[in-house]
Amino acid sequence: MDLTFKAGGRPIVDRVSLDVHPGEFLALVGPNGSGKTTLISMLAGLKRPHAGTTALDGRPVEGIARRDLAKMLALVEQQAGTGERLTARHVVELGRTPHLRPLSPLSQTDHAIVAAALDAVDMTPFTERLWPSLSGGERQRLHIARALAQEPRILILDEPTNHLDVEHQLGLLALVRSRGITVVAALHDLNHAAMFADRIAVMDHGRLVALGAPAKVLTPERIAETFKVRAFVEASPNGRCLIRYAVPATRPKDPIHEAS
Ligand SMILES: Nc1ncnc2c1ncn2[C@@H]1O[C@H](COP(=O)(O)OP(=O)(O)O)[C@@H](O)[C@H]1O
Ligand SMILES: [Mg+2]
Incomplete structure (x- = not known):
């Protein structure tokens, strides 16, 4: 591991070692520019690290054929694009590509998997709609459905x-x-990370600065140091926690301060 990725001569992911456990939900949090997307690109085999390796079942990802990798791992990118003339159904059908033999049509099973993926993200009513007519959120849900249809x-x-x-x-x-x-998910909402993740990895300036159960990682001290925000944290016995942010003291006369 010990992944490093450099851009413009400077490491934007700096010696990060991360062991993802099978079946866990790992949330990746950190301020803008802390290296989350770059780390994700290396985990998914899209970017080659300058130092270190990403391994899947002990095999380096760069040694795995793209098609084989796509059967194991699905990625939904932050700024995912898609061909303009595709319908919602076509977008999700793309998820089946790694499972098909070249030029062979979708089977009944493939169609059933696509329909189930559309249903899972509440997009069945949009099945025949063209991509440009969909809202940002609807497109996002289709990309998730496409990834689910990939059955990674x-x-x-x-x-x-x-x-x-x-x-x-x-x-x-x-x-x-x-x-x-x-599941490895970069999330901005720390409460979402605390609600759903088994473990949280905190990135700060390209370094992995904390890793563990939500209540262990999301302390007021960590939130202040990495996110520059004052917060109150209510820890639950189950290892999860609830975060309440304090209003930043930029405008002392702001009535919102008096209310809090
Ligand atoms: N090709 C590049 N050249 C120069 N800087 C880059 C390049 N790619 C990413 N960066 C910088 O690296 C930092 C980390 O980016 P990114 O991984 O996208 O962070 P995050 O997803 O946490 O917001 C940012 O400051 C970004 O501007
Ligand atoms: Mg990002």
Whole structure:
């Protein structure tokens, strides 16, 4: 492990060692620019580290053929694009590609998997809609459905809840958790990480600065140091926690201060 990735001569991921346990939900948190996306790209085999290796079942990912890797691991990128003329169904069908023989059509089973994936993200009513007509959140949900249709053992998600309303944010995190597969997700909402993750990895300036159960990692001290925010943390006996943020003291006359 000990992954390092450099850009412009400077390490943006700096000697990170991370062992992802089979079946766990691992949340990756950290401020903007802390290296989450870069680390995810290396875990998914999209970026080659300048030092260190990513291994899957003990095999270096760069030694695994793309098609074989796509059967094991699905990635939903932060800024995922898709061809303009595709329908929602077509987008999700792309998830079956690594499982098909070249040029062979989708089987009944493939169609059933695609339909189930659309249903899982509440997108069945949009099946025949064209991509450009969909909202940001609907597109995001389709990318998740595409990844689910891939039937991976490992699902890697970069800020999957970004464009989603609250219902679909919570629904999505509950859904991927319930699959029992390994999930690595970069999340901005620390409370979401605390609610759904088995372990949380905290990135700060390219370094992994904390790793463990939510209540162990998301302490007021850690939140202040890494996120520069004052917070109250209510820890639960089950290792989870609830975070309440204090309003930053930038405008002392702001009535919101008097209310809190
Ligand atoms: N190709 C690149 N050249 C220079 N800087 C880069 C490059 N790619 C990423 N960075 C920088 O590396 C840092 C980490 O980026 P990223 O992994 O996207 O962080 P995060 O996902 O945590 O917001 C950022 O400051 C970003 O601007
Ligand atoms: Mg990012």
